[in-house]
Amino acid sequence: MLAAVAAFVVPVAAMSALQGNAPQANAQPVGIGPLPVEFDLTDNQGSWFDTDVNLFGTQALGVAELPRIGLASLPLNLDALAGLDVSSLVNLPAASGKSLSIGELPVATEDLLNLDLLREAVNQAAFPLSGQDRKANKLIDQFEEQVKGLPVDQPIDLSDLPVGVELEDLLGDLRGQLQTGLTLPVTATFKIAQPEAAALHTVTSLIWPTGAKGFPIDQTGATSGTIEMQLDKPGLYAFACKIHPYMLGAVVVDDPLTVGLDFGKRLSVNSRGLDVPSNADIIAQLVQKFFTITSPGNWQKFSNSKDQYYDPTYPPAPILMYDEDEKPFLVPSLDAYFQTKFHEGKTLPALNQRPAVPGVGEVWIDTQMEKTAGKSKSGTATKVDVENWKVERKVALPEINMNNPHNMWTDRDHKVIYQTEWFSDRLTVFDRETGKYIRSIKVGPDPSHVMTRTDTDQLHVAINGGNAVVELSPGAKGIDRRIPVQNPGEKPAHPHAHWMSADATTMITPNVNNYDATVVDIPSGTIRKERTGELPIASGMTPDGSKAYQANFLGQSVTCFSLKEDACNDGGGKVHNKEIDLWANYDPKSGAVNGPMGGLPIQLPVSPDGNYLLVANTLTSNVTVIDTKTDMVVKSLPCDAGCHGINFGAKKGGGYYAYVSSKFANTLSVIDGDPNGDGDPSDAAVVGKMVLDADEGTATDDKIVDYAGMGGQGVLALPLAYNGWSQTAPTSGPLAGLTCAQRNPISVKANCS
Numbered sequence: 001m002l003a004a005v006a007a008f009v010v011p012v013a014a015m016s017a018l019q020g021n022a023p024q025a026n027a028q029p030v031g032i033g034p035l036p037v038e039f040d041l042t043d044n045q046g047s048w049f050d051t052d053v054n055l056f057g058t059q060a061l062g063v064a065e066l067p068r069i070g071l072a073s074l075p076l077n078l079d080a081l082a083g084l085d086v087s088s089l090v091n092l093p094a095a096s097g098k099s100l101s102i103g104e105l106p107v108a109t110e111d112l113l114n115l116d117l118l119r120e121a122v123n124q125a126a127f128p129l130s131g132q133d134r135k136a137n138k139l140i141d142q143f144e145e146q147v148k149g150l151p152v153d154q155p156i157d158l159s160d161l162p163v164g165v166e167l168e169d170l171l172g173d174l175r176g177q178l179q180t181g182l183t184l185p186v187t188a189t190f191k192i193a194q195p196e197a198a199a200l201h202t203v204t205s206l207i208w209p210t211g212a213k214g215f216p217i218d219q220t221g222a223t224s225g226t227i228e229m230q231l232d233k234p235g236l237y238a239f240a241c242k243i244h245p246y247m248l249g250a251v252v253v254d255d256p257l258t259v260g261l262d263f264g265k266r267l268s269v270n271s272r273g274l275d276v277p278s279n280a281d282i283i284a285q286l287v288q289k290f291f292t293i294t295s296p297g298n299w300q301k302f303s304n305s306k307d308q309y310y311d312p313t314y315p316p317a318p319i320l321m322y323d324e325d326e327k328p329f330l331v332p333s334l335d336a337y338f339q340t341k342f343h344e345g346k347t348l349p350a351l352n353q354r355p356a357v358p359g360v361g362e363v364w365i366d367t368q369m370e371k372t373a374g375k376s377k378s379g380t381a382t383k384v385d386v387e388n389w390k391v392e393r394k395v396a397l398p399e400i401n402m403n404n405p406h407n408m409w410t411d412r413d414h415k416v417i418y419q420t421e422w423f424s425d426r427l428t429v430f431d432r433e434t435g436k437y438i439r440s441i442k443v444g445p446d447p448s449h450v451m452t453r454t455d456t457d458q459l460h461v462a463i464n465g466g467n468a469v470v471e472l473s474p475g476a477k478g479i480d481r482r483i484p485v486q487n488p489g490e491k492p493a494h495p496h497a498h499w500m501s502a503d504a505t506t507m508i509t510p511n512v513n514n515y516d517a518t519v520v521d522i523p524s525g526t527i528r529k530e531r532t533g534e535l536p537i538a539s540g541m542t543p544d545g546s547k548a549y550q551a552n553f554l555g556q557s558v559t560c561f562s563l564k565e566d567a568c569n570d571g572g573g574k575v576h577n578k579e580i581d582l583w584a585n586y587d588p589k590s591g592a593v594n595g596p597m598g599g600l601p602i603q604l605p606v607s608p609d610g611n612y613l614l615v616a617n618t619l620t621s622n623v624t625v626i627d628t629k630t631d632m633v634v635k636s637l638p639c640d641a642g643c644h645g646i647n648f649g650a651k652k653g654g655g656y657y658a659y660v661s662s663k664f665a666n667t668l669s670v671i672d673g674d675p676n677g678d679g680d681p682s683d684a685a686v687v688g689k690m691v692l693d694a695d696e697g698t699a700t701d702d703k704i705v706d707y708a709g710m711g712g713q714g715v716l717a718l719p720l721a722y723n724g725w726s727q728t729a730p731t732s733g734p735l736a737g738l739t740c741a742q743r744n745p746i747s748v749k750a751n752c753s
Contacts, residue, residue: 036187037062049249057295103148153336185230209235209264221492235264260320281591300665311345359386369711372702374398407714497538502724510536543723596636612681640665649717661712
């Protein structure tokens with residue numbers, strides 16, 4: 001109903017007072033009838049799908065009334081709502097450990113649940129002289145009294161209320177009376193254009209009401225221009241860019257003749273073909289992550305020296321959900337419900353734990369969300385000395401307006417850093433020691449990951465918005481060739497995080513647009529395909545080149561496939577291809593968890609010795625540990641909001657550390673995947689953690705002005721510790737220090753007697 005829309009959106013006057021920033025005059029986050037919900041896709045952190053209006057900290061949300069013929073559009077009652085103290089309805093404290101009841105809140109129940117607008121919709125929909133309006137208003141009065149004593153943080157089973165069934169039946173009758181002219185579809189438009197978006201994007205359905213006409217939505221490939229669609233069914237619609245999948249937008253389409261704001265009866269999810277009731281746990285998990293990702297105020301801010309209280313905010317709107325039997329449940333306040341369901345707020349402990357044993361060399365992290373004074377685009381590369389655990393340098397490169405640095409690699413001599421600019425079309429090179437800019441080269445839309453060949457030191461750059469990997473000369477001085485990663489006639493592959501073999505013969509690319517992987521014979525450029533799960537986004541490979549792994553972002557799984565003879569482990573035997581289910585211990589409807597799990601997996605490197613791989617998971621904010629000897633999940637470890645990047649570096653004296661980044665937390669975690677060195681990763685543990693903020697000793701080339709330490713994505717540990725690269729790592733200077741076993745990770749017996 002429209003008042004629910006108003007509460008969800010927050011009126012202009014109240015929002016200005018609460019947030020301190022007024023919306024643009026022409027912005028339309030609320031679509032009423034044919035008035036569209038409009039999004040601009042941008043490079044700006046936290047507002048990638050941008051309505052131009054800040055609603056509870058997010059600019060990625062649109063809300064619309066689904067109008068009916070014969071029912072006039074109900075105006076937003078801005079005057080009445082402007083005086084509402086919205087801030088008093090979020091992060092509600094419990095009274096003596098007991099949830100507050102609806103009647104105890106500092107707002108009238110009618111205002112909280114938007115019953116005044118329901119009355120107006122009923123009065124318009126009722127047939128003249130039928131008495132339906134009088135009966136409905138009487139039932140609404142009874143409903144208001146019956147819910148006052150119920151907890152605000154728990155769903156209300158409307159069929160259990162004395163008045164619930166009768167009220168729902170009457171509202172259903174009114175909807176039926178208007179059925180012949182049910183909808184004037186809400187229009188949603190998405191604009192992808194420079195200068196707001198320097199890259200190409202997609203607008204891909206993530207969640208939609210089951211049966212919505214024309215859904216799911218996708219494009220043939222990444223694009224620019226304007227995309228328009230019609231939303232003809234009440235419920236939740238969410239969209240993502242397949243190239244940059246944390247770019248999210250959402251529209252809630254509300255039916256004015258229901259209690260609360262509609263999430264729909266059933267929702268489809270672009271993952272495993274899920275069709276679930278709208279009160280399913282996975283829907284709550286995804287909506288909660290939406291507000292974590294798109295509301296920078298909800299990002300996790302840690303400190304090295306003191307505890308920090310973290311209490312994210314969600315809209316205090318009444319939400320109508322349904323269970324498997326289509327029984328209606330009203331969540332009186334989404335904020336209160338999420339506060340209880342996700343155990344918020346909580347204390348983020350001071351990050352004063354450092355590994356007992358130092359690392360070797362340094363680690364670079366792309367703090368992609370960090371804003372600096374001299375640039376309009378976001379992102380820095382952050383250097384950490386892993387022997388003293390200090391943030392030594394921030395490289396922003398304001399002279400080229402470096403745009404969203406995403407992933408890095410180095411040359412054979414470890415003298416330069418190769419840096420992709422993911423929301424641009426450039427690869428940039430800067431000096432590893434000084435951070436000074438050397439050169440940039442245009443390689444194609446949305447370059448994501450970069451690695452070097454172990455034989456020639458040429459670079460391979462995945463063109464995430466295109467259909468190829470670009471091979472460049474050492475130093476990135478020119479393009480030597482483009483290697484297509486799909487066959488003629490196939491749609492663009494959009495390869496993301498590739499990996500290369502130690503002998504420089506094989507490369508694998510995860511193709512986010514085709515839901516498959518490409519195996520490239522590097523010398524010849526010939527290719528073959530391997531099946532994966534949904535939206536494969538990152539690759540790992542065993543150090544002997546026998547098998548590869550793909551993280552299936554929407555498939556909630558990891559695919560193992562063999563590169564030579566059958567090498568994937570399955571039930572004691574060897575198979576060519578195996579799907580490792582990260583949801584084997586999770587029920588997406590009930591939310592029951594019965595063992596280690598992960599969700600929305602991203603980077604997954606294999607340890608340099610080949611014994612295990614680690615998988616960073618954005619949905620579950622954790623790292624899953626997979627034993628390569630069984631290809632089974634053996635453990636999960638805690639991570640932070642937007643857990644994303646992992647790479648391995650050497651541990652002083654022997655063994656390895658995995659360095660883990662998180663997009664929506666300012667942290668670097670250190671994992672020892674095999675503390676006792678016995679080859680069994682079941683004892684893997686987080687052994688250290690620190691913030692990535694600059695301090696007084698950090699060298700910078702531009703002033704950091706916002707999102708300090710945030711956006712951790714690409715991770716590069718130096719000296720390179722992976723087989724094929726470790727053998728040529730420096731033997732002198734600050735990056736020396738590899739043991740013989742670390743320099744020869746799979747030939748220790750032959751080379752380190």
